[in-house]
Amino acid sequence: MSEARPARAAPSAGEGRRIARVLIDSPLPQLDRLFDYALPETLGEVVPGVRIKAPLRTAGRVVDGFIVEIDVEPDATRTLSEIESVVSPTVVMPDRLYRLARRAAERAAGSASDVLRLAIPKRQVRVEKAWTPVEETIEVDPDAVTRAHEVITRYEGLAEVLAQSGRAAVEAIPVQSGSEPGWATLLASAAARELADGRSSILVVPDYRDQELLLAALEKLVPAAAIARHDARQTNPDRYRAFLRTLDEAPCVVVGNRSAVYSPARAALVAIWDDSDPLLAEPLAPYVHARDAALLRQEQEGSALLLVAHTRSTDVERLVQHSWLREITASRRVIPNVRLSTPQELERTISQRVPSSAFATARAAAADGPVLVQVARPGFAPTLVCASCRHPARCRECGGPLGARRRGAVPVCGWCGRSAHSWRCVECSSDQVRLASSGTERTADELGRAFPGVRVIVSDGAHAVQHVDGRPALVVATRGAEPVADGGYRAVILLDGARMLQAPELRIGESCLRWWANAAALAAPGAPVHLVGVDGPVARALATWSAAAYARSELEARMPLHMPPTARFAQLEGIPASVRGALDALGGIGIPADAVLGPVPIDEEGRVRALVRFPYAAGQEVADTLRASVVADAAQSRRGRGRQRIPLSVHLDILEPDI
Structure with missing residues (x-):
């Protein structure tokens, strides 16, 4: 049902003992490493990628985790805790998923367990026990394959990119096919082409509206059994059922929002629609954008990568200028x-x-x-303003902006929800408002x-x-x-x-x-x-209809100021001592003082924020240094038990610098 590396046979008494290297499922940054555990013989044959429970001596409790590797240790005298139990024999973390999570976390100075938490849903016992793997080959209607080929040939060079597992920035044709927009037809056609050749695809869209449009286009080209829906609106059982489908050997088409990019399906194609939509930016640590995760996945697994949009983000244009992405446009362009x-x-x-x-x-x-x-x-x-002096109309209780829900209605505060009866302007004392x-x-x-x-x-x-x-x-x-x-x-x-x-x-x-x-x-x-x-x-x-040229001009304007995406940015937040310690560590690896903006206070709790800009070539060294600072800060916080300490947080590749 799922990929797993074969476990080594149980060693004899003279060979040593079996050990498992385990990734603990914990938000604590100091636990983001592999721990060695002994594998008792009572567990039988155990393979990497399964869920387990193991004791954590430092916490004095049993924690969840995943087996990453199984090895044989010649020296059996080392004291090791034993894995307590195997939660399920199902391999939910194939090696390729762990490597992607680890790579994404390392680039963003985060934890692999945080990435895996986005990729692997909570276990649903009944769903898992009732699941039957799909093993037969998925057949695609030849007429559907022909229609898909016709759509792909409308784009010059796209068929070549798919055949060679290349990377491309695709300008979608702004037309509709029935009730589906052209971009949805394009993504569905590319997925149908891969499915007809026995390969899986991952299609990532910003929100449920785009997902419904894409699913409607897919239903006309591929069998329903081949579609695995990845949707935050799904119930937990439905989401876990779809996740198990992506573990099958039979090819599938994964359709979902930003976290679908981590799907364990063996994908030959990863496509993202409208990469500059802010919904594709992950709001949870380590804050890896779906586009960046897809680029890492393509580099690691060699799948084809399509970034499809009507316009061109500056991030994608930078990659085009560096020849990392091939520029694909329609053979016959359509301009609104x-x-x-x-x-x-x-x-x-x-x-x-x-x-x-x-x-x-x-x-x-x-x-x-x-x-x-x-x-x-x-x-x-x-929003409302004073009819006389145009001063913004504000709530007398909390200072929030006043608005009107309907014509002639009493103004209502947008923050606290209170009605502003008998409102008067603080500037001119007028009691009349007008629509801003x-x-x-x-x-x-x-x-x-x-x-x-x-x-x-x-x-x-x-x-x-x-x-x-x-x-x-x-x-x-x-x-x-x-x-x-x-x-x-x-x-x-x-x-x-x-x-x-x-x-x-x-x-x-x-x-x-x-x-x-x-x-x-x-x-x-x-x-x-x-x-x-x-x-x-x-x-x-x-x-x-020249978004690419506009993106190039934006890059040229930002280059002298070293603003993203011409340079990478890291945002640091925490107490002044923690932020200063992290900045000093960056200075130790050659990040100059003039690359730091701040720190500046951001709240009444004493937290400060600093921004650091650095070149892409120094990205991994900066990420490693900041990660070390986060771990050191967390360890210091643990030593100071009894005091509530604000942790140091790091966010790389922020979209909007805020200082």
């Missing part, structure tokens, strides 16, 4: 019909949210089918009155809509929550662009370009896409 605001419309944007040209386009298109209107925020009016921005609900309310008789559909975090039919409708959605329309939208209106670009983030330009391009890709062929109130490089990159 993007229309930018005229100079006169740009001047009127403040007073006129939807210019007359976009309004006329929406009115004409709404008579034929659905029209998409993208806005920046959900709700009715996310409009959310999905207010936009829907305004458009509903402007387009009587037309359906208005809201799609945001509180109103999840996956799909709309081809009937006339106005679909008001936040960025990333746009549903797919049958046949594509007859028009797309992108509002609040100037407000989006004002966010104080390093990557806001490429983020906006990604939001707008993904929305524009949902338009029907030739349908107009209006970007309202925005000009400059980002708008021109969208209109000319």
Whole structure:
């Protein structure tokens, strides 16, 4: 059912004794190493990769762990604890999974057990006992293989990359095939091609919306028995059942979110959709981005790697410039019909949210089918300001921003939820407020009155809509929550662009370009896409569909400042003594003082934060040094029992430096 290295035969009395090298499942950094345990004869034949229970003398208790290696020790006089029991004979940690977890942890100055906790779900006894391995070959319909081949040949050089297990950055064609977007059809076709040749694939997407679209595309090409769904919304039994399926020798297609990149399937292809989506950044230690884990996996296992998107992240563009990724575009490129605001419309944007040209386009298109209107925020009016002096309206209790849930409603604090009755401005004492921005609900309310008789559909975090039919409708959605329309939208209106670009983030330009391009890709062929109130490089990159050129210009601008991804960044947080000790250790390996930003205080508990920038060539040495500092700090904390100590935390490759 699963891969396991053959265990050595039990040694005779003259050969020594069997020992197991065990990885303890513990969050303590000082325990992130292999421990030697004796294997009692009563356990019989034991293979690497199984779950076990073993005593931990330093803690005085029995802990969970995984056997990594089994060896024979000639010297049987060394005192060793014995493994207490084998939890299950199922090999849930193949050697390739352990090596990937260890490599990812080493690069990020983290623990392998933290990575394995993301990859291996908790054991479900009933599921494991009832599981029957899939051993027969999965047959793919020849017609499906033909259709998949047709899709792949639309991209120049893609078939060669798949055949040679290469690495590529693929610009997805912004078209729809029925109710599935072009990127989903591409990923499904690549997986079907591999499955037809008896090989597995891992397809990683940011969220459940993308996962549902990809599954719908896969169901048209591959048998259901070949699909292993990796989903945080699954029940524990379903997730464990899907995990066991990836351990089978029979090939499969794994579809899931960021942690699916660690699937133990013997994958010949790993593909990631929209790598710059922040949902692909792991929020748990050791914070390894799915893209970085996929790159490590490709280097370690030799699988093909596809990073597919409508736009180009600066991280991927850096790899393209270093010839680490091959650039793949369509043989015949398709560019959406993007229309930018005229100079006169740009001047009127403040007073006129939807210019007359976009309004006329929406009115004409709404008579034929659905029209998409993208806005920046959900709700009715996310923020309010004083009607007289424009000072932000704040809660008198906690200082949080006030917003309105519907027209004429009493303002409500966005932090504490209190209603702001009898509110007065602290600057001018006015008791009148006005809307500073409009959310999905207010936009829907305004458009509903402007387009009587037309359906208005809201799609945001509180109103999840996956799909709309081809009937006339106005679909008001936040960025990333746009549903797919049958046949594509007859028009797309992108509002609040100037407000989006004002966010104080390093990557806001490429983020906006990604939001707008993904929305524009949902338009029907030739349908107009209006970007309202925005000009400059980002708008021109969208209109000319030249995200790669924009990413190159961003890299050139960041190079003199050594900002990511032109250099790697490490973020250190902890008490001043711990952070200073780690910085001194980095100085000892040659990291100059001018590469350190901070430390600066970050909270009332006395914690401070520092940022360290360093070249990629010094990455492993920096990671090893920081890991040693974390272990030393944890050991010192353990010696100081009775005092609650704030641990030193390290986060490498942060997306947004914050100091």
